[in-house]
Amino acid sequence: MGSLNDILLPCSSATMSKGRTDCPLRVFFKDARSLFKKDELGLEIAQIALPAALALMADPIASLIDTAFIGQIGPIELAAVGISIAVFNQASRVAIFPLVSVTTSFVAEEDATCNIADDTEFKFTSEMTELIPRKEHTSSFSSGISSNTAKMGTERKHIPSVSTALIIGGILGLLQTILLVLCARPILNFMGVKNDSPMMNPACQYLTLRSLGAPAVLLSLAMQGVFRGFKDTKTPLYATVAGDATNIFLDPIFMFSFDLGVSGAAIAHVISQYLISLILLSRLLRRVDVLPPSINDLQFGRFLKNGLLLLVRVIAVTFCITLSASMAARLGSIPMAAFQICLQVWLTTSLLADGLAVAGQAILASAFARKDYQRAASAASRVLQLGLMLGLFLCAILGGGLQFASKLFTNDADVLHLVHIGIPFVALTQPINALAFVFDGINFGASDFAYSAYSLVLVAIASILFLVLLSPSYGFIGIWLALTIYMSLRMFAGLWRIGTARGPWNFLTS
Known part of the structure; x- marks a missing residue:
């Protein structure tokens, strides 16, 4: 095990005296002059990242449009849907995020x-x-x-990870539906919505109906993980755009023409998710033998081992977001409505960086499978540099444009006042968010799942303490201060791993 100097000062004389000639921190600046160069690596990143980012943004954009439609009904309904979406997303991420991340890495490795x-x-x-x-x-x-x-190259491939991912995704989807339908009211109570609150009935209606689409959501996300492993992010984009366009088209019909209100928004969303899953399945059947030759070919053990690590991680990560939504709900319907608008914009724009994370994960998983460490280092540095540039760009756009765009979501003066208070946090954290997400993708591509899990548990514990301390004293502002600290710690965790050349990154000092 290395000395403290090796850990804290990876470029120190102690490091160099051991015969190491390279500094791990140089990976962040490697080929910086070629950042926007249209070379083979740059084109591959663009071909994966751009469709992935658009596909990742499509669902939050549909949720933003849902939010805009529901905001026309009233702030109570807007707050109710906001808390329901937070619950549903928490359950979905806990169930599917580990599966998607593991699937992408495993499929990329097996395909390579x-x-x-x-x-x-x-x-x-x-x-x-x-x-x-x-x-x-x-x-x-x-x-x-x-x-x-x-x-x-023309025959369908047999990749065991694909069959395993679909089976696990289908089972988890059914379990999520059963859980949320049967426990909607207790979960909403836990989130701070009391039984006598005007938010309870619309929140319960929306959550129960949207839960019926959980099997389709988890299956479609599992298949997106498969396509990402193939470095094909265009197919998920086409399917997601088709589904979300259907959602946007059906929203006003169910909500206003049929007078179903928030229930109509949930029904439209469920229909769109089943459409997405059917499109992806039809495309997947052309490329892969979905049915394994025998049950022995399935990789449940490998998935469970790494999936459980990421399950711990995703619970820690999303608990901070869910707890912040709960804290906002306890402040009342006006702060919750404002928090919902800011949070949806914050997450939607940040997902652009997730496209770079997907590209980094797919390319690095293939590079590590081939033991091509030079390409792994080049890909890691390029996506990190692009992530920083993207974050700065989003910061400028949101800082200048969100003041005016906030009126698209609500006309309530009190809600708009709080939204304008939250805008600096939403805008200024974009570079931090972008780097945090890209670091996640890079570490997943290196199959560094254990570090990703344990480091985020520590980050979540610290962030929850800040949230509990700051929210009662500073209210709405305190919640956003805690979320800023949370994302900063996430970014630092990724920086620390690569910067100290630990785990799969030890080749940086060889």
């Missing part, structure tokens, strides 16, 4: 291994073809090799 095997087989058959004499009686044998070679 399959490609290596295919390349080897192709090279072997090509060499055999050259060795075969060009005589008429050997033509049938040569044509047989050629036909087999032509089939390579």
Whole structure:
């Protein structure tokens, strides 16, 4: 185990004296002049990150449009839906985030291994073809090799992680539906919505109906993890856009034409989620053998081992967000409505960085599977640098535009006043959020799941303490101060791991 100097000062003389010639911190500045260069790595990142970011943003944008429609009904309904969405998202992330992250890494690794095997087989058959004499009686044998070679890359692949992910996703979706339908009121009570609160009935209606779409949500997200592992983020984008466009189209019809209010918004969302899952499944069946040859091919043990680590992590991560929503709900319907608007904008814009995180995870998982550490370092530095630039850009856009855009969500003067107070926090945290999300993707790509879990538990404990201390004293502002601290600690956890060259990053000092 290294000394304290090695951990705290990875570029110190102690480090150099051990024969290490490279500084781990240099990975953050590697090829900085080529940040926007359209080289092979830059194009691959763009081809993965842009569709992934758009797909990730599509659902929050649909939620923003839901929020805008519901805001026209009244602040009570807006607050009620806000707390219900927080509950549903917490349950979904706890169930599916570990599965999606693990699936992306495992599929990318297995796909890279399959490609290596295919390349080897192709090279072997090509060499055999050259060795075969060009005589008429050997033509049938040569044509047989050629036909087999032509089939390579066109047949459906058998990747055990795909079947395992779909089975786990379907089971978790059914369990989530049962849990939320049966326990809607107790969960809302826990979130600070009392039985005599005017928010209770619309919140319960929305949460119960939206829970019926949980199986579709978890299955579609599991399949998105599969496509990300294939470095195909366009297919999930097309499916998500089709589903969310349906949601936006159906919202005013169910809410106002059929006079269903918040229930209509939930029904429209459920229909859109089942449409997304059907589109993704039809596309997936063309590329992969979804049904495994035998049950022994499934990888439940591998998924559970790493999935449980990420389950611990995602509970810690999302508990901070859910607790902050609960704190806002305890302040009343006006602060909760303002918090919902700020939170949706905060999360939606931050998800742009998640596109870079997906690209980093897919590329790094393939690079580590091939033991191509030079490419791993280059990809990590490039996505981190792009993440910082993206965060600064979002900071400028939100700081200048959200003052005017907030009126699209509500006309209530009290709600707008609190929204304007929250705008500086939403805008100024964008660079921090972007780097935190990109660090997550990089560590997932390196299969560094244990560190990702344990470090975020410590971050969550510290953040919850700040939230509990600051919220009673400073109210709405205290909640956003605590969330800013939370994201800053998340970013530092990622910086520490790579900057000290620990775990899978020890190659940075070799």
